[in-house]
Amino acid sequence: MTVRGNKWYRHSQSKGGGPVDFVIEFFGKSFTEAVELLTGEKGAAPPPDRPCPASLSDFRLPPPNSDNRTARNYLTAARRIDEDVTGFFFARGDIYEDAAHHNAVFVGRDEDGIPRYAHSKGTAGNFRSM
Structure with missing residues (x-):
């Protein structure tokens, strides 16, 4: 074995590394145990789960x-998405136009088909502007 500074190399097994690797290799410790042994400190406890x-x-x-009409026109004319594609999602109710602002609403559903997420995209103006 060769040791230089805080690095070691075990020629017989072509392995080497730093102090943590040494403790893991020769003392059979886990990474966490090796760090605790070398620093003399226990790591902080993970934060409690928040609801x-x-x-x-x-x-x-x-x-x-x-x-x-407004959402469909926006997606097909302004965004150039094929009418067959948008029609499929409009028919399923996964895309629709909201009444208040005429935004396109994209609905995300869980594995049971229950809506759990929705994203509204404005349909007025140039979609490329920021």
């Missing part, structure tokens, strides 16, 4: 508009 701030039952989709 989710909002209940899933509080989620409500924005009310839909009577038609999807």
Whole structure:
């Protein structure tokens, strides 16, 4: 074995490293145990789990508009998404136009098909502007 500074190399097994690697290799310790042995300190305890701030039952989709004309036009004309693609998602209710602002609403569902997420995208103006 060769030791130079705080590095070591075991020629017979072509292994080497620093102090933590040495303790792991020769003392059979885990990474955490090796660091505790070398520093003489225990690591901080992980923070306690915090409850989710909002209940899933509080989620409500924005009310839909009577038609999807503005959102459909935005997606097909301005964004140039094929009408067959947008039509599929409009028919399933995964995209619709909200009544208040005429935004396109994209609905995310869980494995049971229950809406759990929605993203609104404005349909007015140039979509490339920031």
